Amino acid sequence: MKNLNDAKQIYWNPLVETLPLEKLKALQLKKFKRILKWAYERSRFHRRLYDEAGLKPEDIKVYEDVTKVPKVEKSMMRDIQRKDPFPYGDALCVPLEEVTEFRQTSGTTGTPVYQPDTWQDWEWWSEAWAYLLYAQGYRKTDRVFIPFGYNIFVAFWAGHYAAEKIGCEVIPGGVLDTEARILKIQELRATAMMATPTYVLGMADTAKKKLGIDPSKDLTIRKITCAGEPGASIPSTKKRMEEAWGAKVYDHVGATEIGAWGFECTAQPGGIHINEALFLTQLEDVETGEIIEEPGRTGKIVITALDRIAQPCIRFDSKDLAQWAEEPCPCGRTFRLLKGGVIGRADDITKVKGVLLSPSAIEEVVHGIKGLGNEFEVIVTKKGDLDDITLKIEILPEAEGNRESILTQLRDQLRLKTNLGYNIEVHPYNSLPRYEVKAKRFKDLRGKP
Amino acid sequence: MKNLNDAKQIYWNPLVETLPLEKLKALQLKKFKRILKWAYERSRFHRRLYDEAGLKPEDIKVYEDVTKVPKVEKSMMRDIQRKDPFPYGDALCVPLEEVTEFRQTSGTTGTPVYQPDTWQDWEWWSEAWAYLLYAQGYRKTDRVFIPFGYNIFVAFWAGHYAAEKIGCEVIPGGVLDTEARILKIQELRATAMMATPTYVLGMADTAKKKLGIDPSKDLTIRKITCAGEPGASIPSTKKRMEEAWGAKVYDHVGATEIGAWGFECTAQPGGIHINEALFLTQLEDVETGEIIEEPGRTGKIVITALDRIAQPCIRFDSKDLAQWAEEPCPCGRTFRLLKGGVIGRADDITKVKGVLLSPSAIEEVVHGIKGLGNEFEVIVTKKGDLDDITLKIEILPEAEGNRESILTQLRDQLRLKTNLGYNIEVHPYNSLPRYEVKAKRFKDLRGKP
Structure with a gap:
C-alpha cells in the first residue's frame, strides 16, 4: 500500500480507496445487512417483497447470500408511488417530514419515479x-x-454540492443560454465543467460557429466530467470532446434511484471504477442469472446503495451491461474497473435482423469518422416481416468534397462493428435535432411483437 | 422574556431574536471591531480606504464610533475588480482557493460586481x-x-440551502417553463414558494388563463416569500398576490454585496425586521448624514455584514431608503422594524417636475385599482424645459366596461399619492412587456443635466 501522505494527494478517501477487495467485500456485507434490516423493518414495500420470497434479513450471513435477496426493478417503484405517504408510497423508510430533497427520474422509459432523500442521503450523494x-x-x-x-x-x-465540498469555486450556469455560458467561462477563466456529452459537443459547436471562439485555444477548461449518456466512455466521442476543448474528458455513471456509483479516474484506464465503498455491485449473466466474476464476459449490473436511507436501493436491476476489466487500474485504487464503462442496456440492446444492436456501437462508428457531424439518428422499422434500419447523418460543410469516401468508410465500419446493413440518409448540416441534455437518437418503430 | 421552550417554536434562534436592543448593539460592536480589523489587515482596498481617512481599527471603541468608518459604495467595488487575484481584486480577504461560490450583481445599475464567498460565508448566507x-x-x-x-x-x-437546513422538502424549479412549474406544484401539493412579486403575479395569470387553474383554490401554496422587488411591502401588490394564491405573502430584503438582512414575520407588522444578530444597520439622513434613531423620518440604510469574510461588507451605502417603525413588533422579536420595508431608493427617487417621485408609489396606486392589469410602465421625458410623465397601463378585458371610472380613479389616486399629473396611455391587454425576474418599469429618458 502506498504511503498515506502521498495517497492523500490522489484519493478523496485514501483508506477505503486502496483497501484490498476482500476487505471491501466484508465492509459491503456488513453495510448490506444493515440496509436490508432497515428496509425490512420500515417499508411495507420491502417487507412484502422479502416475505413473498421467504427471506428474512438474518438469512444473509455471507457475501454469497446476497444473491438470495430479490431484485427490484424501476417498474415496481412506479406501482407503489403517488400514494400515502404522498407522493412516495410504501417504499419510504423515514417519516415524510425527514425528506429534504425531491427529485424524479427523467421518464424516458415510462412514468417518472419519485426519489425522496433525507439530508443524510443528500450528504451521501455529495460524498x-x-x-x-x-x-x-x-x-x-x-x-x-x-x-x-x-x-x-x-x-x-x-x-455542484461535491465541488463546494472539495472547495472548488463553483459558478452555477442555470438558465443562461449557451452563448452566455461560453462567454462567462471565458470572462471568469473557468478551469473545469460538468455536462452531458451531447452538450459538451454542442457548446464547442456554438462557440466556434456563433462566437468565433475555439474552446481548445481561447478557453481555459481543462477537465470535463460527463454524465447522463455513455459518450465519455465511447473512445471516438471522448476524442472529439477532448480535441474540441483541449481538455481531459471523464465519464461518470449514476442514476436517480441508485446514486453516483461509477467513475473514470485521471489514469483514463478505458473504463470506470465502481465506488466499492458506497455500493455493492454484481454482474449477472442476462440469460442464466449466474454471477460473473471473470473479465471479458458481459453481464447486467445489479447494485445496492449501501447507505441510502429514505428510499433504499437494494439489489436494483439497473439494466446496464458491463464487463470486468482484466487488469487493475494504474491509479492504485482497488475499486474494481468495468472495461469500457457501461457498454449497453439490457433493455435497449434489441435484436434487429436477428442480431444484437446497441446504439452505443453506432455512436462509436459515427463519431470515429472525420467529416461526419456529431448528430445522428437511428430508426428501426418493419418492411413486411423484415427489420429495416435507417441511419441519418450529417456531413460537415467543409468535408462535402470527401462525401463518397466518408460514406464508404461509414458503411464498412458499421458492417464491421455491428454486423448489420443500413439505409444511410445524408441530411443537410444542422438539420437533425439538437439536444441540450440527453439525446434521443434511437427510435424503434417496429411495435411490440 | 418568553419561556424559551415556547420561543423555540417561533424563533430560529430564540436567544438572539429576543435579546434587548442594548445587548444586540454590544454584540454588534464586538463583531464590527473584529470584521474591521480583519479587512484592514487582509485587504489592500480596505487598508487604503481607512488609511486615507486616518482611521485605525483600534479607534473604534464605542458604538457611536462606527460612523467614523468611511462608507463603501458599489461603484468603488467596480473599480478594483477584474484584477488579481483574478477576478476579485484588492478587496478579497482570503486566499483565492478558499472561495467556493461565485455570484455577481445583476448589473441593472452598471457593470456587475463580482461577489466571492467562502464556504463559511455560504453557511452564513443560509443561516x-x-x-x-x-x-x-x-x-x-x-x-x-x-x-x-x-x-x-x-x-x-x-x-434553497436554508429550506434544506430547516428540513423542508425542496423541489428545485430550475429551467422548467411557467406552465410546467404550476403543474408540478399541483402534482406534488407543494405548500410554499419563493419568487419575485412580478413572477408571483405572472404565474397566477398563466395558471388561470392557460391552464384553467385557480391558485387560491386548486393549489396548496400557503406561504410565499418574495425578494428582488419591493412588491411584497407595497400593500396593494401584496393584497393582489395574497388573493391570487390564497396564501400569506412575505417580504424579504437583501443584496448580493450585503446578504439577506431584513424580513417580514408572520405577524405581518407592515414592515420588515432587520436581522440585528448578523447585521449592524444605521439610518442616515440623506442630506446631513446625521444618524436617525427616531421613527417617522426617512433615512438611507448603511449596513455592515458582521460575519462575512471573503469580500467584507463594511458600512455599505445601500441607497435604500427606510424609516424606523413606531411600535415594536407583536411577534416579540427585538430585531428592529422598518416601517413599510424599503420605501425607495436614494438613487431612483428622482425629482420630476420638481417633485420627488418613487416608482413604488406608482405601483402602489396601479395595483390598488381593481380592473387594471399587473403590468405598467413609467416613462419620464423632457418636453422643452419641462418634465413629462407617461404612464402606460393595461385594463383587464373583463373590466373594459368600467374603463372611464377606472381611469378617473387612477388619475385621482396618482394626484393624491404622488402629487404629479401623468399622460395616461391605455395599452391592449397583454401588450406591455412581461418580466420573469426583476421588472424594469421605470424609464427616465431625460438624460443627465
Whole structure:
C-alpha cells in the first residue's frame, strides 16, 4: 500500500480507496445487512417483497447470500408511488417530514419515479460525487462552471454540492443560454465543467460557429466530467470532446434511484471504477442469472446503495451491461474497473435482423469518422416481416468534397462493428435535432411483437 | 422574556431574536471591531480606504464610533475588480482557493460586481435565510417549490440551502417553463414558494388563463416569500398576490454585496425586521448624514455584514431608503422594524417636475385599482424645459366596461399619492412587456443635466 501522505494527494478517501477487495467485500456485507434490516423493518414495500420470497434479513450471513435477496426493478417503484405517504408510497423508510430533497427520474422509459432523500442521503450523494471529482483532479484551486438546468432531475446537482465540498469555486450556469455560458467561462477563466456529452459537443459547436471562439485555444477548461449518456466512455466521442476543448474528458455513471456509483479516474484506464465503498455491485449473466466474476464476459449490473436511507436501493436491476476489466487500474485504487464503462442496456440492446444492436456501437462508428457531424439518428422499422434500419447523418460543410469516401468508410465500419446493413440518409448540416441534455437518437418503430 | 421552550417554536434562534436592543448593539460592536480589523489587515482596498481617512481599527471603541468608518459604495467595488487575484481584486480577504461560490450583481445599475464567498460565508448566507424562512413559518413539514433560474445571481440560492437546513422538502424549479412549474406544484401539493412579486403575479395569470387553474383554490401554496422587488411591502401588490394564491405573502430584503438582512414575520407588522444578530444597520439622513434613531423620518440604510469574510461588507451605502417603525413588533422579536420595508431608493427617487417621485408609489396606486392589469410602465421625458410623465397601463378585458371610472380613479389616486399629473396611455391587454425576474418599469429618458 502506498504511503498515506502521498495517497492523500490522489484519493478523496485514501483508506477505503486502496483497501484490498476482500476487505471491501466484508465492509459491503456488513453495510448490506444493515440496509436490508432497515428496509425490512420500515417499508411495507420491502417487507412484502422479502416475505413473498421467504427471506428474512438474518438469512444473509455471507457475501454469497446476497444473491438470495430479490431484485427490484424501476417498474415496481412506479406501482407503489403517488400514494400515502404522498407522493412516495410504501417504499419510504423515514417519516415524510425527514425528506429534504425531491427529485424524479427523467421518464424516458415510462412514468417518472419519485426519489425522496433525507439530508443524510443528500450528504451521501455529495460524498459519492466528491470521490469521483477528486479522482478526476478537481481541487480547491479549480473554478468549475456548471451549465445545467438545476431542476427536478438530479443530474449535476450532487456534483455542484461535491465541488463546494472539495472547495472548488463553483459558478452555477442555470438558465443562461449557451452563448452566455461560453462567454462567462471565458470572462471568469473557468478551469473545469460538468455536462452531458451531447452538450459538451454542442457548446464547442456554438462557440466556434456563433462566437468565433475555439474552446481548445481561447478557453481555459481543462477537465470535463460527463454524465447522463455513455459518450465519455465511447473512445471516438471522448476524442472529439477532448480535441474540441483541449481538455481531459471523464465519464461518470449514476442514476436517480441508485446514486453516483461509477467513475473514470485521471489514469483514463478505458473504463470506470465502481465506488466499492458506497455500493455493492454484481454482474449477472442476462440469460442464466449466474454471477460473473471473470473479465471479458458481459453481464447486467445489479447494485445496492449501501447507505441510502429514505428510499433504499437494494439489489436494483439497473439494466446496464458491463464487463470486468482484466487488469487493475494504474491509479492504485482497488475499486474494481468495468472495461469500457457501461457498454449497453439490457433493455435497449434489441435484436434487429436477428442480431444484437446497441446504439452505443453506432455512436462509436459515427463519431470515429472525420467529416461526419456529431448528430445522428437511428430508426428501426418493419418492411413486411423484415427489420429495416435507417441511419441519418450529417456531413460537415467543409468535408462535402470527401462525401463518397466518408460514406464508404461509414458503411464498412458499421458492417464491421455491428454486423448489420443500413439505409444511410445524408441530411443537410444542422438539420437533425439538437439536444441540450440527453439525446434521443434511437427510435424503434417496429411495435411490440 | 418568553419561556424559551415556547420561543423555540417561533424563533430560529430564540436567544438572539429576543435579546434587548442594548445587548444586540454590544454584540454588534464586538463583531464590527473584529470584521474591521480583519479587512484592514487582509485587504489592500480596505487598508487604503481607512488609511486615507486616518482611521485605525483600534479607534473604534464605542458604538457611536462606527460612523467614523468611511462608507463603501458599489461603484468603488467596480473599480478594483477584474484584477488579481483574478477576478476579485484588492478587496478579497482570503486566499483565492478558499472561495467556493461565485455570484455577481445583476448589473441593472452598471457593470456587475463580482461577489466571492467562502464556504463559511455560504453557511452564513443560509443561516440568515433560515432566520427569515423560520420567521415566516417554514417548517420541516413544508414542501417548498422554488421557481428560480439557479444561475450567477444569488437571488433564491441561499433560500434553497436554508429550506434544506430547516428540513423542508425542496423541489428545485430550475429551467422548467411557467406552465410546467404550476403543474408540478399541483402534482406534488407543494405548500410554499419563493419568487419575485412580478413572477408571483405572472404565474397566477398563466395558471388561470392557460391552464384553467385557480391558485387560491386548486393549489396548496400557503406561504410565499418574495425578494428582488419591493412588491411584497407595497400593500396593494401584496393584497393582489395574497388573493391570487390564497396564501400569506412575505417580504424579504437583501443584496448580493450585503446578504439577506431584513424580513417580514408572520405577524405581518407592515414592515420588515432587520436581522440585528448578523447585521449592524444605521439610518442616515440623506442630506446631513446625521444618524436617525427616531421613527417617522426617512433615512438611507448603511449596513455592515458582521460575519462575512471573503469580500467584507463594511458600512455599505445601500441607497435604500427606510424609516424606523413606531411600535415594536407583536411577534416579540427585538430585531428592529422598518416601517413599510424599503420605501425607495436614494438613487431612483428622482425629482420630476420638481417633485420627488418613487416608482413604488406608482405601483402602489396601479395595483390598488381593481380592473387594471399587473403590468405598467413609467416613462419620464423632457418636453422643452419641462418634465413629462407617461404612464402606460393595461385594463383587464373583463373590466373594459368600467374603463372611464377606472381611469378617473387612477388619475385621482396618482394626484393624491404622488402629487404629479401623468399622460395616461391605455395599452391592449397583454401588450406591455412581461418580466420573469426583476421588472424594469421605470424609464427616465431625460438624460443627465
